[in-house]
Amino acid sequence: MATRGIATFTLDYGHCPPWLFQRMVRLGREMTQVLIDEYGPDEFIKRIADPVWFQSLGTVLAFDWNASGLTTILTAALKEAIRGQEKDLGVFIAGGKGKTSRKTPDEIVSWGEKLNFNPDLSKQLVYSSKMAAKVDSSLVQDGYQIYHHAFFFSKNGAWTVVQQGMNTANVTARRYHWSDVIDLKNRTNFINEPHKGIATQKFLSNVLNLTSKDSANTRNVSTDLVQSGTNQLLKDLQLLREHQNSVSKMVSFKDKTEQYTFLKLEGVEFRHHDVELEDFSKSKYLDKILQKLGETKPADYEQIIATEGVGPKTIRALSLVSEIIYGAKPSYEDPARYSFAHGGKDATPYPVDKKTYDETIEIMRRAVSKTKLNYAEKSKALARLIP
Numbered sequence: 437m438a439t440r441g442i443a444t445f446t447l448d449y450g451h452c453p454p455w456l457f458q459r460m461v462r463l464g465r466e467m468t469q470v471l472i473d474e475y476g477p478d479e480f481i482k483r484i485a486d487p488v489w490f491q492s493l494g495t496v497l498a499f500d501w502n503a504s505g506l507t508t509i510l511t512a513a514l515k516e517a518i519r520g521q522e523k524d525l526g527v528f529i530a531g532g533k534g535k536t537s538r539k540t541p542d543e544i545v546s547w548g549e550k551l552n553f554n555p556d557l558s559k560q561l562v563y564s565s566k567m568a569a570k571v572d573s574s575l576v577q578d579g580y581q582i583y584h585h586a587f588f589f590s591k592n593g594a595w596t597v598v599q600q601g602m603n604t605a606n607v608t609a610r611r612y613h614w615s616d617v618i619d620l621k622n623r624t625n626f627i628n629e630p631h632k633g634i635a636t637q638k639f640l641s642n643v644l645n646l647t648s649k650d651s652a653n654t655r656n657v658s659t660d661l662v663q664s665g666t667n668q669l670l671k672d673l674q675l676l677r678e679h680q681n682s683v684s685k686m687v688s689f690k691d692k693t694e695q696y697t698f699l700k701l702e703g704v705e706f707r708h709h710d711v712e713l714e715d716f717s718k719s720k721y722l723d724k725i726l727q728k729l730g731e732t733k734p735a736d737y738e739q740i741i742a743t744e745g746v747g748p749k750t751i752r753a754l755s756l757v758s759e760i761i762y763g764a765k766p767s768y769e770d771p772a773r774y775s776f777a778h779g780g781k782d783a784t785p786y787p788v789d790k791k792t793y794d795e796t797i798e799i800m801r802r803a804v805s806k807t808k809l810n811y812a813e814k815s816k817a818l819a820r821l822i823p
Contacts, residue, residue, distance in 0.1 A: 593618030666730025
């Protein structure tokens with residue numbers, strides 16, 4: 437089973453030199469062909485979702501192992517490397533950096549039409565791409581703005597998302613890995629700890645992580661609130677607005693269903709000490725979105741997230757109402773788990789996973805040896821992998 441989490445790297449500026457990108461495309465073409473021949477297209481796509489494997493592939497192709505540019509350049513190089521060979525390889529790559537990321541749905545649909553996909557499969561692939569992007573921008577509120585989104589997929593419905601966000605305040609980038617296989621009879625998990633793979637350089641504090649299993653109650657209460665209708669939603673939000681700058685006594689009481697403990701705010705003496713009320717001053721747009729949710733009454737939390745117009749501020753508002761008024765505390769733990777792809781030499785935050793490390797190197801070593809590269813090129817590639 438793949439590990440779960442997020443990768444964090446230093447934020448790069450500038451451009452990849454043309455000579456390096458061309459080299460990465462050529463080596464990427466060789467490596468992709470060998471790896472797909474060895475493992476098949478579905479397994480290749482699945483492995484892209486493993487940040488250890490992804491990082492190692494980027495290193496073999498000559499990019500800095502711990503730079504944010506590895507994500508964007510490696511993805512672009514692989515997309516260019518398989519151009520014209522997608523049907524033969526059985527692998528397709530949509531999206532990319534900046535404006536290119538917004539073309540992802542159209543590229544998926546285009547390939548579906550060319551290959552005569554089941555329309556429902558194409559629809560679910562597009563939905564998977566959109567949901568992965570929306571979850572990482574709304575449910576994991578860690579201060580990183582998504583600027584790169586790449587979608588790898590096969591005609592069998594295997595898919596992987598590799599997307600990256602930037603935080604200009606601390607000059608770092610964070611990479612998010614997703615992977616699954618479309619099953620038209622069963623729903624994909626987009627909400628409860630859905631990420632694949634782990635690697636980070638630093639941990640953050642007070643990250644609103646609504647994908648955590650510890651946020652299940654918050655998600656449930658938020659869904660109940662939305663289903664209660666517009667009047668109740670706006671009433672609860674107004675309660676926060678009225679008391680966001682005052683401090684007095686909090687009194688608890690039960691609602692008619694005895695389902696949740698309500699907290700009547702006569703001020704803001706929070707028992708949840710790590711909650712900070714945001715400025716929810718009168719916002720016509722936020723009120724409009726909440727009114728829309730109250731009218732449409734999405735059946736579950738995923739449908740709330742999928743609703744057009746719902747973004748980080750809407751989700752934050754629902755989360756705060758759920759916690760402060762109804763006592764449903766979410767997780768504020770950074771979903772990133774480990775410092776480096778293979779652990780730290782000083783066992784911080786966990787010991788080096790020698791098995792994973794060795795297996796990854798061996799896979800890449802075999803792949804390099806099977807390429808059509810000359811001896812000198814193979815030697816250089818192996819040297820980058822095993823310094």
